[in-house]
Amino acid sequence: MTTPMIKLVDLTKTYRNFKAVDGLSLEVPAGIVFGFLGPNGAGKTTTIRMMAGVLKPTRGRIELNGYDLAARPTEAKRLVGFIPDRPYLYEKLTGMEFLRFIGGLYGMNGGEPPDRKAGELLELFELSDWSNELIESYSHGMKQRLVMCSALLHAPPIIIVDEPMVGLDPKAARLVKNIFRQQAEQGTTVFMSTHSLGVAQEVCDQIAIISKGGIIARGTARELSERAGVFGDLEETFLKLTREPGGIHEEPHPVA
Amino acid sequence: MKNLTLLLSPRFRGARNAFRTAGTRERKRAVFLAALGIAFWAGMFLLSTRVLLYFKEAEIIGDILAHHLLSMVLLTFFSLLVFSHVITALSNFFLSKDLELCHATPASMEEIFLSRYLFTIIDSSWMVLVFGLPVMLSYAYVYNSGPLFFINLLHLGTASVLIAAGLGVLITMILVNVFPAHRTRDIMMLLVIFLVVGFFILFRFLRPERLVDPDAFFSMVQYLSALNAPASPYLPTHWAAEILWHHLSGAPVEDYWFHMALLWNTALALLAVNIWTARAFYYNGFSRAQEAKSRRPGGDLFFRILIRLYTLPLARDTRAMLDKDIRTFFRDNSQWSQLILLAALVVIYLYNFSVLPLERSPIRLEFLQNEIAFLNLGLAGFVLSAIAVRFIFPAVSAEGRAFWIVRSSPLTIRRFLWGKYILYLPPMLFLGEVLIIITNNLLQVTPLMMWLLSITMFFSIFGVVAMGVGFGALYPRFVYENIAQVSTGFGGVVYMMVSTLFMAAVILLEAGPVYILFMAGIRNQTVTVLNWLIIVPAFCLVLALQAYAVVKPMRMGVRALTSD
Numbered sequence: 119m120t121t122p123m124i125k126l127v128d129l130t131k132t133y134r135n136f137k138a139v140d141g142l143s144l145e146v147p148a149g150i151v152f153g154f155l156g157p158n159g160a161g162k163t164t165t166i167r168m169m170a171g172v173l174k175p176t177r178g179r180i181e182l183n184g185y186d187l188a189a190r191p192t193e194a195k196r197l198v199g200f201i202p203d204r205p206y207l208y209e210k211l212t213g214m215e216f217l218r219f220i221g222g223l224y225g226m227n228g229g230e231p232p233d234r235k236a237g238e239l240l241e242l243f244e245l246s247d248w249s250n251e252l253i254e255s256y257s258h259g260m261k262q263r264l265v266m267c268s269a270l271l272h273a274p275p276i277i278i279v280d281e282p283m284v285g286l287d288p289k290a291a292r293l294v295k296n297i298f299r300q301q302a303e304q305g306t307t308v309f310m311s312t313h314s315l316g317v318a319q320e321v322c323d324q325i326a327i328i329s330k331g332g333i334i335a336r337g338t339a340r341e342l343s344e345r346a347g348v349f350g351d352l353e354e355t356f357l358k359l360t361r362e363p364g365g366i367h368e369e370p371h372p373v374a
Numbered sequence: 375m376k377n378l379t380l381l382l383s384p385r386f387r388g389a390r391n392a393f394r395t396a397g398t399r400e401r402k403r404a405v406f407l408a409a410l411g412i413a414f415w416a417g418m419f420l421l422s423t424r425v426l427l428y429f430k431e432a433e434i435i436g437d438i439l440a441h442h443l444l445s446m447v448l449l450t451f452f453s454l455l456v457f458s459h460v461i462t463a464l465s466n467f468f469l470s471k472d473l474e475l476c477h478a479t480p481a482s483m484e485e486i487f488l489s490r491y492l493f494t495i496i497d498s499s500w501m502v503l504v505f506g507l508p509v510m511l512s513y514a515y516v517y518n519s520g521p522l523f524f525i526n527l528l529h530l531g532t533a534s535v536l537i538a539a540g541l542g543v544l545i546t547m548i549l550v551n552v553f554p555a556h557r558t559r560d561i562m563m564l565l566v567i568f569l570v571v572g573f574f575i576l577f578r579f580l581r582p583e584r585l586v587d588p589d590a591f592f593s594m595v596q597y598l599s600a601l602n603a604p605a606s607p608y609l610p611t612h613w614a615a616e617i618l619w620h621h622l623s624g625a626p627v628e629d630y631w632f633h634m635a636l637l638w639n640t641a642l643a644l645l646a647v648n649i650w651t652a653r654a655f656y657y658n659g660f661s662r663a664q665e666a667k668s669r670r671p672g673g674d675l676f677f678r679i680l681i682r683l684y685t686l687p688l689a690r691d692t693r694a695m696l697d698k699d700i701r702t703f704f705r706d707n708s709q710w711s712q713l714i715l716l717a718a719l720v721v722i723y724l725y726n727f728s729v730l731p732l733e734r735s736p737i738r739l740e741f742l743q744n745e746i747a748f749l750n751l752g753l754a755g756f757v758l759s760a761i762a763v764r765f766i767f768p769a770v771s772a773e774g775r776a777f778w779i780v781r782s783s784p785l786t787i788r789r790f791l792w793g794k795y796i797l798y799l800p801p802m803l804f805l806g807e808v809l810i811i812i813t814n815n816l817l818q819v820t821p822l823m824m825w826l827l828s829i830t831m832f833f834s835i836f837g838v839v840a841m842g843v844g845f846g847a848l849y850p851r852f853v854y855e856n857i858a859q860v861s862t863g864f865g866g867v868v869y870m871m872v873s874t875l876f877m878a879a880v881i882l883l884e885a886g887p888v889y890i891l892f893m894a895g896i897r898n899q900t901v902t903v904l905n906w907l908i909i910v911p912a913f914c915l916v917l918a919l920q921a922y923a924v925v926k927p928m929r930m931g932v933r934a935l936t937s938d
Binding site: 195219222 | 781783
């Protein structure tokens with residue numbers, strides 16, 4: 119049996135008396151785009167921040183390509199390109215300097231190769247004209263595109279992305295969707311949280327729905343719709359599943 | 375004006391909610407800070423009372439001195455208040471994040487302006503209560519004043535604050551409308567820093583200590599005439615000082631009611647002028663301040679050489695961090711501009727040593743020079759701690775909201791913190807040695823003392839820097855409007871206290887051995903075996919303490935940042 123690219127075991131995060139993520143377990147294989155859906159406050163961002171190593175779990179384990187994130191953080195993090203929902207960056211660096219900085223952090227050798235790769239990515243995300251401007255002069259969408267460049271720079275086998283389409287114009291959103299699909303076809307695992315059900319339906323191979331800190335349903339968009347008894351429309355499926363306590367596990371629906 | 379109370383309410387409700395929802399940790403911090411504040415108040419009160427009682431003993435000139443000091447204190451506070459209002463007005467009127475929301479509501483421009491005016495007064499005037507009240511209370515105590523002094527202090531103080539606020543807000547509004555929008559903040563900040571530095575240096579070079587030293591004047595007549603020279607009759611502080619002095623000393627005062635009317639009229643007139651000016655210019659200034667920044671970074675060659683030299687022996691990831699930190703520091707005006715203040719501080723520090731009247735001391739000169747040099751170790755250590763609290767303590771917090779990049783990267787927190795340590799150690803070593811060597815040269819200490827103090831300072835700096843980085847990691851603050859706010863918080867106070875205690879412990883441990891070695895040198899005696907039994911363990915303890923000061927805070931910092 120092959121090692122799952124992402125493995126979450128009994129993942130729990132408690133803030134004082136509130137359980138944001140409650141015993142979440144999940145395995146994601148290599149080479150797919152995995153959608154992570156849920157209503158506001160369901161625990162999506164907390165889960166993603168724990169997977170990226172930004173937040174420490176109260177309990178549970180995260181394995182990235184077999185590396186335990188808690189025991190071997192350096193090796194595990196080297197495999198990940200993380201794109202957060204709010205792109206806070208070093209405002210006083212230029213776009214190119216920021217990419218060089220990221221290249222250094224992820225152990226890319228200095229000199230021409232990372233610069234060339236950075237240049238290609240800036241070109242791809244239409245930021246070449248702004249590469250020598252300070253990031254403080256970038257718009258929200260430009261910062262989001264720059265973070266995507268930085269996440270792809272070291273060619274990671276796992277991309278973890280929180281709400282990727284926020285702040286992007288339709289052209290950039292289309293570009294990002296295409297890139298995620300290409301990456302998955304080349305063997306990269308893309309773990310993506312999104313509010314946009316259209317995006318999930320269009321891009322994701324598999325989807326998990328999270329509610330109140332736990333996963334209530336998992337499968338392809340079609341499988342989920344069928345299990346919820348709502349045919350074809352992911353929005354209806356989502357609303358139905360998240361409305362019901364315990365999701366489909368508590369009250370299973372007949373499969374058509 | 376119904377919207378005015380609504381516009382004011384978020385700030386007050388926010389404060390009330392923060393108080394209600396504060397956890398045990400926050401409450402403990404508040405109690406600690408309150409205790410520290412009360413101790414400071416008591417210290418200020420005792421010091422002022424002692425000075426005033428000393429003045430009162432001098433028969434002819436005592437009251438004149440106290441009167442003069444009152445005018446000077448009021449003028450100093452008034453100047454600081456105007457500066458403080460300029461800075462807080464810029465933030466409250468033009469840069470605060472909630473302004474966009476306020477301007478989008480149907481609230482009138484005057485309502486928004488007045489609400490911000492009040493916020494500016496509150497933000498700027500707390501320091502008058504902290505620093506000014508104990509001085510005024512000591513005046514009341516020493517001169518046994520009646521209730522009229524307190525009543526006048528309250529309303530004249532209010533009027534003076536209103537005048538300072540009026541001037542500060544007016545200056546800010548004019549500057550924001552004159553300078554190009556995206557440069558306003560930078561230019562204003564530099565302007566204010568240069569003014570503060572200029573004011574500070576001027577004040578120090580005037581050597582106000584001579585005021586209490588009549589020998590420094592050619593004759594008593596010249597001295598008294600210098601003291602009696604009236605402050606400018608056009609200054610609001612002069613009007614307030616005359617009335618307050620009348621209630622303290624019972625001395626007759628001319629134009630009592632006229633001065634009071636002048637003060638209040640000026641305060642209210644400035645408020646009216648500000649409202650008129652705001653109607654014409656506030657919205658325009660606000661709009662200009664919102665315009666996007668678009669600046670190209672300059673001095674790339676300078677950065678490249680500096681960074682290359684600095685990071686040559688380091689690994690790739692740490693090098694990337696340092697590269698980023700150096701660039702960010704020199705591009706952020708709120709950071710590098712503080713170097714101007716630092717330079718002023720160093721110049722004044724060294725100047726003070728050059729004008730020490732050692733030759734007039736009854737103690738033997740050679741002994742005194744070396745004793746002062748030894749105590750200077752503590753003073754220089756304190757100066758370095760003050761610099762570290764401003765530059766090194768905020769180093770972790772300076773990552774700001776972008777800290778997620780470090781946390782999600784393969785760089786471990788341990789390497790991240792040691793990277794910061796490596797960045798700040800060389801400049802601090804340089805600065806510390808410059809302070810010690812130049813002051814020791816000015817004091818003409820013995821070669822033994824020169825070596826001993828330079829080496830002690832050298833190794834102590836390793837601890838001062840590690841504590842700065844470590845405590846900065848223990849008390850990080852990633853969300854702020856200005857990085858300078860990070861140093862003034864609870865963690866900064868704790869760091870200053872611990873760092874000062876560390877230097878005090880080093881001095882205490884070395885005091886005995888240094889005395890033995892120094893006296894043996896002066897008397898041309900050999901150091902006995904018994905003496906060495908005291909000296910060697912003491913120096914070993916100092917070294918152990920310095921090593922502990924490096925390792926412990928860094929470990930605490932790593933643990934704190936990895937535990938979330």
